[in-house]
Amino acid sequence: MVLAKILSTQTVRLDVSNVDKWTVIKALVDLIIQSGKSRDRQAILSAVIDREKRGSTGLEHGIAIPHARSESVSELVAALAVSKSGVDFDSADHKPCHLVFLIIAPPQESTRYLKALADVAFIGSEPARVAALTSAASPEEAISILQQMGGICPGNDAMGGVRAVGRSSNSR
Amino acid sequence: MAPATPLERILLYVDATEGAVAAARYATALGKAHGAQIHAVYVINERMLGELLRAKVFVEEERMDLERDLEEDGKRYLRFVERLASAKDLVITTELRKGVVHIEVVNRAAEINASLIVLGELEEPLSRRDCFYCEAEMILWTARCPVLIVKGETIADDLYNSI
Numbered sequence: 001m002v003l004a005k006i007l008s009t010q011t012v013r014l015d016v017s018n019v020d021k022w023t024v025i026k027a028l029v030d031l032i033i034q035s036g037k038s039r040d041r042q043a044i045l046s047a048v049i050d051r052e053k054r055g056s057t058g059l060e061h062g063i064a065i066p067h068a069r070s071e072s073v074s075e076l077v078a079a080l081a082v083s084k085s086g087v088d089f090d091s092a093d094h095k096p097c098h099l100v101f102l103i104i105a106p107p108q109e110s111t112r113y114l115k116a117l118a119d120v121a122f123i124g125s126e127p128a129r130v131a132a133l134t135s136a137a138s139p140e141e142a143i144s145i146l147q148q149m150g151g152i153c154p155g156n157d158a159m160g161g162v163r164a165v166g167r168s169s170n171s172r
Numbered sequence: 173m174a175p176a177t178p179l180e181r182i183l184l185y186v187d188a189t190e191g192a193v194a195a196a197r198y199a200t201a202l203g204k205a206h207g208a209q210i211h212a213v214y215v216i217n218e219r220m221l222g223e224l225l226r227a228k229v230f231v232e233e234e235r236m237d238l239e240r241d242l243e244e245d246g247k248r249y250l251r252f253v254e255r256l257a258s259a260k261d262l263v264i265t266t267e268l269r270k271g272v273v274h275i276e277v278v279n280r281a282a283e284i285n286a287s288l289i290v291l292g293e294l295e296e297p298l299s300r301r302d303c304f305y306c307e308a309e310m311i312l313w314t315a316r317c318p319v320l321i322v323k324g325e326t327i328a329d330d331l332y333n334s335i
Contacts, residue, residue, distance in 0.1 A: 055231045065229060069241075092228055108248070110241040111188035118220055121227050 002112050003078060003101070003119035004146040010035040011079040012139035016100075021089045024081050025052065025066050028102035031079040040072035044104055047072075058091030062098040062134070063124035067117060069105050076109045076116060078102060082134055082142065098134040099123070123149065179206040183286040184264070185277050185311060186214045186249050191292020195322040196253040197332035199290040202320075204260055204335045208287065212253050213280045214246035216270040217307065243268065260335055274310035281317055289319045 011031045016024060025048055033041045047068035051057070058064040064087070079102045081087075086096025101120045105113035123129045129149060136142035184199040186192050196212070203210040216239060225235050250266040257264040269276040281289050294308050312319050322328055 051234070054234075055228070057229065059227060059229065067229075107241055108245065110238060110245045111249075114217065114220060114224075114238065114242065115188070117224055117229055121224060121229055 001119050001146065001149060002076070002115040003103075003123075004143065004149070006076050006078045006116065007080055007143055007146065008035065009139040009143060011037075011077070012082070012142050013080070014082045014136065014139065014142070016081045016083040016087065017085040019087065021052075021058075021064070021087055021097075021100075022049075024083075024087050024089075024100050025049070025102065028066070028079040028081055028100065032073075032077050032102070032104065035077075035079075037075070037077040038070075038073045038104075040070075043072040044068070044070050048102065048104070056090040056092075058089030058097050059121070059124050060091065060093040060095075061124050061127050062086070062091075062095060062130045063120065064089040064091065064097040064100045065103065065117065065120045065124075066100065067103040067105075067113075069107055069110075069113065071106060073104050073106050076103070076105045076112050078104070078116060080142065082136060084134060099130055179203075179208040179287045181209045181211065181284050181286045182288050182290055183277070183281045183284060184210060184212040184253065184290045185292075185308070186212050186246075186253055187273075187292070187308070188245065188249065189292050189308070190325075191294075191322060192249070193252075193292075194325045194328035195290050195292035196256050198320075198322040198328040200253075200257050200260055200262060200264075201328075201331040201335050202288075202290070203257070204262055209284075210257060210262060210264045211280070211284050211286070212250055212264050212266045213277055214250050214266075214268050215273040215276040216242045216246060216268070217273050218270050219272045239270075256332075260332075273307035274314055277311050278314050278316065281315060286317050289315050289317060291319060291321050293323050294321060 029045050047070045048066050051068045057066045081100040089097040246268045
């Protein structure tokens, strides 16, 4: 599961409540910035908001997946907000979202970007998975739950080796 | 008279997994050792794109942009394996395809009459029910020729560096 490899305890925030979707999105972008994965908050925020305005990324079963591609990140990054009370994300099923995954990818990581989005869709396809993550008591536990969903042993190398293909290539 | 090598044409499946690079090195070493032709294929997963569009993760314009960038991704991975082979004085024939991944790979293997398909190490499937997440495993089940799964980056590196 690509998603479990790109999230970290620095980019997971629990107990999100009493806020609107735009506040959550901004908070998630701030987590990306604070983790050192990017310095250009405005560029990422603009890309995500632009995408969100074209159509809500709130899916069914309590999950939302704001996302964008941006040259302001050099690698695939993600952040997660967990809300037990739920956030109104203008979702497809008109229900509040309990898990909001922000995913940002540079243009050269399109394949892994697709897989990360598919990972979120996979989580959202089963209410029990959404419930399990929503009940996480700490960012560490949330990461561990995701790793178990993906069959990953905690502590394995988190970064995909094929990222080096794009970076070391002379073709760009 | 020396027996004909059973490995005349190897098809290497290239994707964006950690095992793909090791598989490429191993396939290159195998091809060099057996005098086999090496073909590489990268498949844009149109089924996954379509599923995410239907799930409303994407809007149509976004899907088209991503497909274009996936094509660039695929070309970049294929150029990488070409360079790996070229460094050992081998030529790899590469092809970029779109569609259902395992179907395209198996079809390509049939088109070239592949003696062997080489895959990188399989990732743990997220769910046995959700097979569009385990395309590499589907290749294993549906291939009509032998399939080799390369495990162990170090072994592949050592073999590649020894040729």
